[in-house]
Amino acid sequence: MKQLATIVCICLNSFWVNGQKLITRTASIGFYSDAPLEKITATNRQGVCLLDIDNNTIEAAVLMRGFEFRKTLMQEHFNENYVESHRYPKAQFKGKISSGSPQWTTDGNYDVQLEGTLTIHGETRTVRLPASIRVNKGIVSAQAEFSINVDDYKIRIPALVADNINKNIRIDIHTGDLH
Amino acid sequence: MAIAIGAGYILYEYRKLPADLTERKADFSMSAKKLAEEFHLNEALAEQNYTGKILEVSGPVKEINSEEYLMILGDSSYPVMISCALKPGGEKLILNEGTKANVVIRGVCTGYLLDVQLNNGVIINKN
Numbered sequence: 001m002k003q004l005a006t007i008v009c010i011c012l013n014s015f016w017v018n019g020q021k022l023i024t025r026t027a028s029i030g031f032y033s034d035a036p037l038e039k040i041t042a043t044n045r046q047g048v049c050l051l052d053i054d055n056n057t058i059e060a061a062v063l064m065r066g067f068e069f070r071k072t073l074m075q076e077h078f079n080e081n082y083v084e085s086h087r088y089p090k091a092q093f094k095g096k097i098s099s100g101s102p103q104w105t106t107d108g109n110y111d112v113q114l115e116g117t118l119t120i121h122g123e124t125r126t127v128r129l130p131a132s133i134r135v136n137k138g139i140v141s142a143q144a145e146f147s148i149n150v151d152d153y154k155i156r157i158p159a160l161v162a163d164n165i166n167k168n169i170r171i172d173i174h175t176g177d178l179h
Numbered sequence: 180m181a182i183a184i185g186a187g188y189i190l191y192e193y194r195k196l197p198a199d200l201t202e203r204k205a206d207f208s209m210s211a212k213k214l215a216e217e218f219h220l221n222e223a224l225a226e227q228n229y230t231g232k233i234l235e236v237s238g239p240v241k242e243i244n245s246e247e248y249l250m251i252l253g254d255s256s257y258p259v260m261i262s263c264a265l266k267p268g269g270e271k272l273i274l275n276e277g278t279k280a281n282v283v284i285r286g287v288c289t290g291y292l293l294d295v296q297l298n299n300g301v302i303i304n305k306n
Contacts, residue, residue: 026262
């Protein structure tokens with residue numbers, strides 16, 4: 001009987017711990033370059049985001065080849081020349097909620113700061129990102145908007161296309177519902 | 180004359196839109212389960228073989244995300260799922276929540292991240 005109780009406790013504990021991790025495989029990540037000669041946008045709809053509401057940590061990753069561009073040539077240049085997707089297939093953020101206190105069981109919008117490391121093109125930088133967390137009918141979602149400078153990630157833009165690509169790229173992330 | 184032809188070619192390449200995969204021949208055709216198993220068994224080899232290639236896969240619909248135009252193929256017997264980002268505006272009829280069918284999808288393999296991912300996808304057939 002004692003053994004049975006122990007097993008039940010372990011199972012419940014396991015369920016509880018697992019229950020604190022929320023995930024989506026369909027986060028939308030967009031980026032925007034606004035340069036004098038051209039505006040470039042691309043979106044990836046298959047980002048993965050894992051939120052541990054027990055210890056307020058967050059991890060997100062995306063395949064670089066999964067970004068969809070309006071023009072084929074832009075997509076080819078992005079993958080082959082700039083981010084070198086064959087060498088660095090993933091971009092990744094690992095961090096935690098460093099300020100702000102979302103109430104995971106209370107509906108509302110919560111502004112938070114994320115602090116962690118962002119890895120793009122094989123280069124890792126420490127970043128602080130503003131984000132917003134929404135709890136609606138118990139369902140959690142999150143979004144973030146921030147900019148990066150391509151020089152920080154050793155992404156080289158040839159002088160020939162300097163007026164076509166802004167070195168400061170705006171990034172939008174929408175997780176959708178996390179389960 | 181040569182300059183004009185060259186400029187025309189550059190302009191054509193610059194303005195070219197992503198290919199409509201309904202008009203393209205797949206590099207590989209297989210069941211979604213076989214693709215899932217290959218990535219599960221040897222991710223590096225599968226990445227090498229399939230990333231950037233046009234794949235035609237057939238399998239059961241596990242999940243549909245109408246908002247993002249995504250379809251997940253697989254069932255409980257699959258080691259990993261196949262996630263396909265469909266070309267927006269393509270196949271509205273099948274993108275109803277609750278649709279459970281076997282489909283054939285053609286898409287470009289972009290690699291593996293929890294799921295095997297395809298994008299620019301089009302639905303070729305459904306049963």
